[in-house]
Amino acid sequence: MTRELRFFQALREATEIAMSRDPSVYIMGLGVPDPKGIFGSTLGLREKFGEARVLDMPTSENGMTGVAIGSALAGMRPILTHQRIDFALLSIEQIVNQAAKWHTMFGGLMKVPLVIRMIVGRGWGQGPQHSQSLQAWFAHVPGLKVVMPATPHDAKGLLLASIEDDNPVIFIEHRWLYGMSGPVPEGHYTVPLGIARVAREGRDLTIVSTSYMTLEALRAAERLAEEGIAAEVVDLRTLSPLDEGTVLESVRKTGRLLVTDTGWKTFGIGAEIIARAAEGCLASLRAAPVRVCLPDLPTPTSAALAARFYPRAIHIWKEARNLMGLAGAEGRPFEPPGVPLDVPDPSFVGPF
Amino acid sequence: MTRELRFFQALREATEIAMSRDPSVYIMGLGVPDPKGIFGSTLGLREKFGEARVLDMPTSENGMTGVAIGSALAGMRPILTHQRIDFALLSIEQIVNQAAKWHTMFGGLMKVPLVIRMIVGRGWGQGPQHSQSLQAWFAHVPGLKVVMPATPHDAKGLLLASIEDDNPVIFIEHRWLYGMSGPVPEGHYTVPLGIARVAREGRDLTIVSTSYMTLEALRAAERLAEEGIAAEVVDLRTLSPLDEGTVLESVRKTGRLLVTDTGWKTFGIGAEIIARAAEGCLASLRAAPVRVCLPDLPTPTSAALAARFYPRAIHIWKEARNLMGLAGAEGRPFEPPGVPLDVPDPSFVGPF
Amino acid sequence: MSDPAKLPILYELMLRIRRVEERIADLYSEQEMRCPVHLCIGQEATAAGACAALERTDHVYSTHRSHGHYLGKGGSVRAMMAEIYGKATGCSKGNGGSMHLVDLSVGYMGSTPIVGSSIPIGVGDAFGAVLRGEKRVTMVFFGEGATEEGVFHESVNFAVLRKLPVVFLCENNLYSVYSPMSVRQPAGREVYSVAQGHGIECHQGAGNDVAAVYDLARKAVRKAREGGGPTFLELKTYRWREHCGPNFDNDLGYRTVEEYEEWRKLCPLEAFEKRYLASGAVAADELRRIAERIEREVADAVAFAKSSPFPQEAQGVYAP
Amino acid sequence: MSDPAKLPILYELMLRIRRVEERIADLYSEQEMRCPVHLCIGQEATAAGACAALERTDHVYSTHRSHGHYLGKGGSVRAMMAEIYGKATGCSKGNGGSMHLVDLSVGYMGSTPIVGSSIPIGVGDAFGAVLRGEKRVTMVFFGEGATEEGVFHESVNFAVLRKLPVVFLCENNLYSVYSPMSVRQPAGREVYSVAQGHGIECHQGAGNDVAAVYDLARKAVRKAREGGGPTFLELKTYRWREHCGPNFDNDLGYRTVEEYEEWRKLCPLEAFEKRYLASGAVAADELRRIAERIEREVADAVAFAKSSPFPQEAQGVYAP
């Protein structure tokens, strides 16, 4: 039976199922068992699985990442959480030099089944140090898998697949998705890593999207459809391994490519997708591909500045029309007048 | 007057000139004043400038990066060194969250004139944790400048420009360049950041290269020339800011693009260069662009494995011929028979 | 109290912090301050006492919970309020928000909210002072949670190694967000003792007693200025409101109401009034005049912030 | 010495380390071992004494200078030699080299050369043991330089907080590459004292006295196994040869010949022989038999390594 769940509830359910099925799964992170439970996504786990498997920790991101790795070598399957991806920067050495390489550098004798959940912030003045979106970094590192779900369904299925994977998985969650609802099957299921999802079919152009930008892409596609343009939206879901096949198949069909990502543009996700298209189906490209990503700038804090900083449906819509060779319409806003642009929906009133 | 200097001598001379000209420049890093002097590049500085400005430090990469940043805020111009880029992963938080953003996030009131020298290892069993080449990471982060010289001339001129720049500069040096000789003007001069160098002109295809791969690209271009193919080699020199203009101008001329970089292929430098070409001059591209970079794998240690892991001139040559639509010749090796592939030239006999 | 003439200014600093933050809390629900705020109401004495021991030319670095340190060091109330409102007139021109305050005119060099990360920067600032032959002192504020970050240790080691003019000021308010000490640090081991292991002079003090804080800080600052090297001060105190945001949150159950009430009784302002009015060290009149001035200041700052324009463009990424 | 019956095995372990490494040094100039090697000649007693206190099922983690720990724990000489020669028969199938040794059959879980970075992994391994209800102990080896890395402190704090079965074994050989203690840590502050600040039991010992090392380690291991939590041991010792590579390097001038000669006199093997042959605790005959066996082992391992094939393909990047 399929019910509607919110994104954070889907994450919680996946964790609960994984922990019920496998006693070696445990979850650890700053505030995991606290009353807010990682924005709701770990609530109730402590009560169900006890203190030994649902843990808070010292503010020692680097050391605790090493601890998680070591426990994985000892046979556990840790889930480590970061309330902002920015905090995980303290643990890059452990993630990149150790976790990503341990299996290979010891000749395949060991494995590191480790999920590191990292949340990307946006809006409400999260500012330069609480809203980076560094998936391109992790996707560049061999040995890591990188996952970015966009729907509650995928959040659950991908998290279960990540926990069951025998490799370190960087699981990146966008804070603005937490309140979103969607159908989520009950019980255990997985969404396999490395397979993109065609979120909407279309013949005129391909929009490749990640995470929260999938929602904005779908909104843009809606309006484009009203205007007679059929955009296909490919939600990557997994950045590493990358599902090149699904992307190229779509581009071969449409001949036009727009990539929209939550991270910075330059040397980011969009570059790899466009490079794959240029390498793999250059002849199909009927127009220069385009990226709708963050400008190359630290996130400004003021809502006035952030509103201009973050790409939204309107920017995707405009670039899509350009791609189609349609002259620059201004376009009415997607958001109702007066709605603030630094919060995802009325359920999110800050401060966190 | 122009003399020949080796790469490490050029670096040392640049540092010496900068320190002579500006008393706020100081250099700090593990082993900076030791008898080996960062593979020769800091030798003699302690004697000339004293203990206060030429410093060793505790094995505390993260903290010492913060110290360097703080001293820059206080008016100094620190140069921080890492004998391997891999060690700098401990200091990512300070580099990315703090150094890169301090100027912007405080509204432009302050600046962080800081050069972080990072050496990329290769060969002689450097293995998975001593030979990463992470320029794509730093180039993805707004607020950092990223520099990778390929010649002694540029090593000196770019290092001087980096020290004189008011922003944090990640200065990446390839270990295999250290012994290379080339003409280096005496005295003070700078090579401006953000300007690529056409290392060889040609009309048939464009090879965009970074750092050490520029040398391999030039060797490949040599043989291609013998075969009647005129390859243009564009040595990027600075990855951020990126000199898109020079790259596109060349691709518009040749219609064919090969990118060769010292780092991993996926989500790497090549992706951005190809994306720029696809965005900026799609119509000029007469063949699918191609990347000659590291396979997406941690560096294997055994010389037998490393020989197959690292791209060399022959790989560039082969892909260039493919790009030209010439059928797959096997090609005689570039290296004399019996020459080991895990050392750059006879002056490098390991272990470090 | 080593310096009774300082008492009015200590009171003024504490009250300014209290009233500015109470005003923020009152107005936050208007949703015009669109950034996270970490209030230090209840902890004013640490900021006031420690900063009062500094010269204007001395430097301060701080964290996510930095309003007190900024105001203690004499930062502009207007510029801070405007920054929290995201205005062009803010101290960081809207690029920073509450978590990135700065006022160079009073040596407040910046606060950043990555736990522990401003500590080595503060140490480096002191190192820079030594390299440049400047006789200033750098004070670095952080919570007890920050002592769990490795970079804290790296910073203390270097400061001791180089005898740098730094005062490490640790505000131990018993919690990191909702996490008590017991899940983060070994039971029965004092926070200052991990610093002491590095060979730094350490003192523990009552963080809600502004005079005690001032005295400890003054000694540490004087020693640093005279080349005696760094000091680590652990000051016990307590945050009254939620970790982030304007509300009280004892309903969440992560701490007991008894504990809260216990600390509530140790209000640094009330304690000050009780003690120094009774002893006659300060006059009720004087305190009232201070309070009135602060009310005007705060009202002015809010009006200034609200009426200021929004920034039109984000700060550029590179220093020119 | 608490357990004289152990003396022959301690000798054997030390001599094996010594002879394997001397052989590496002899052969290195052939340039067939194409990877950095960090020899521990002169430091054998720490590895031998500490590992001898462990059960086979206990775990060990180590660093760039790990040959001794690997051999001390009983790792295969053949597999190590083949790994250094970059062969398919190497313990990491040629993917690791000297800096990435492993022998799971004896609980040697891995060495990695990023200073300090295997410390939290070892602590996590012990944490995993506790979570799984296994009664093993994890020993983590590192140099005194690693105590300057923040992650060392984070690791000790967590180990103490959770009372984990870990023995932190710090080999203090006075240098990090060519850098003396004086440029890295405050003068007059012992290395173990920074650990002690975290509330961990600490002991300092003579690292070249294998029996003393064994006794210290045995107590720490027993305590850990019985749930008594972690211990930090600082063992003073000295590396005879260059930091990385096969040669002597006193000509470089970063340390004095006097200092070197002083420590040379404290050769752990000679000290052992002098003491225990004289006291009759071991017989000359027995030591000779051990030495002969080791000569054969080393010769066999070199032959095995040299004659082994090179790997054809690098290990794949993902666990299947």
Ligand SMILES: Cc1ncc(C[n+]2csc(CCOP(=O)(O)OP(=O)(O)O)c2C)c(N)n1
């Ligand atoms: C590196 C890092 N990890 C986690 C966080 C999330 N965080 C924000 S404030 C805070 C509490 C820190 O506690 P403490 O240092 O005691 O300061 P307090 O809030 O009590 O003043 C945490 C964990 C962060 N900002 N940075």
Ligand SMILES: Cc1ncc(C[n+]2csc(CCOP(=O)(O)OP(=O)(O)O)c2C)c(N)n1
């Ligand atoms: C994080 C990091 N920084 C620097 C290095 C370079 N390095 C390799 S070994 C070494 C010396 C470490 O000294 P110590 O821990 O005392 O070990 P020892 O070599 O004396 O056995 C250094 C600095 C490294 N490998 N990793």
Ligand SMILES: [Mg+2]
């Ligand atoms: Mg606290």
Ligand SMILES: [Mg+2]
């Ligand atoms: Mg050492």
